[in-house]
Amino acid sequence: MNAEAADQLRLLDLQALDSKLDQLAHRRRTLPKLAELQTLDIRLGQLRDVHAVSAAADSDLVREQTKAEADVDQVRARAERDRNLLESGRGSAKDLENLQHELESLAKRQAALEDVVLEVMEKVESSAKRTAKLAADRSGVESERGRVAHELAGEQSGLDKDSVFTQGQRDLTAAKIPADLLALYEKLRAQYNGVAAAPIVRRRCQACQIELDISEANAAKAAAPDVILRHDSCRRILVRTADSGL
Structure with missing residues (x-):
């Protein structure tokens, strides 16, 4: 699957909002x-x-x-x-x-x-x-x-x-993401404890905190901007940012 870099970055915004909603729900329960x-x-x-x-x-x-x-x-x-x-x-x-x-x-x-x-x-x-x-x-x-x-x-x-305010922001953000990319994101979120996408920061996946090995880092660096990357270790979507260190 391919998606524009801007849409991939929106996944991080969506993930942040979903994580906040999960945190709010957890706080309410506890x-x-x-x-x-x-x-x-x-x-x-x-x-x-x-x-x-x-x-x-x-x-x-x-x-x-x-x-x-x-x-x-x-x-x-x-x-x-x-x-x-x-x-x-x-x-x-x-x-x-x-x-x-x-x-x-x-x-x-x-x-x-x-x-x-x-x-x-x-x-x-x-x-x-x-x-x-x-x-x-x-x-x-x-x-x-x-x-x-x-x-x-x-x-x-x-x-x-x-939660209501955050859900509103979440809905607006999700509406800007292509349907196929959003569907993949939702599927992974359901599979992996609510975390489907994470940025690469200094060659480290921020979802599982495992550093990319040399081959993974080189592959990520060489991939076209619209290529959807998946981490071999945790299977989340990896999003390249200015801090990725690639």
Whole structure:
């Protein structure tokens, strides 16, 4: 394939723009705040799960406290009824004696149940504090995530603007290159990590950084200006410039 020297030089401009686009895309994929945001999302997910479990435990403990208090109220009511019966003096001596024994048992039962209430109340208070702390931690992480997401969006927007501008320049440059030469360039770019054309600088290929041997250098020097050169080592298109040293 042959192409005018000016078109070959445009390949270098196109390669520079494509390399810049690749760099911008890589920078966008590897922005530090992306990893920071991912870490915060993981932490936030963990806090949400733990907070939900803690809140559910709060509800269970409140129900347990309500039941324990209802048990105490029930025993108190039974004791009050027995006390009223005992004070009324109605019934046989045996019945009154049984009421007295029952009141003693109910007093013990009430004391035990009140201990249970106090124990559950302590658990409720402790669990509520834990849940409040988790809620505060979650709120803090959510706030931090919002800040990081906002800063990330700003960085991405800046890179996107650079990419759109560079893509516009790229399209204009590509439009000036002959179709067959452009097709070869695109094919090689796909094959060789996005680098299809490189200048020869002081007899060295700038794509693979391997110096041309004597036969390659002589062949490049002797070739007509419109001949498309390919490097034997890396197979990229070699473009001759004023700095080639040939």
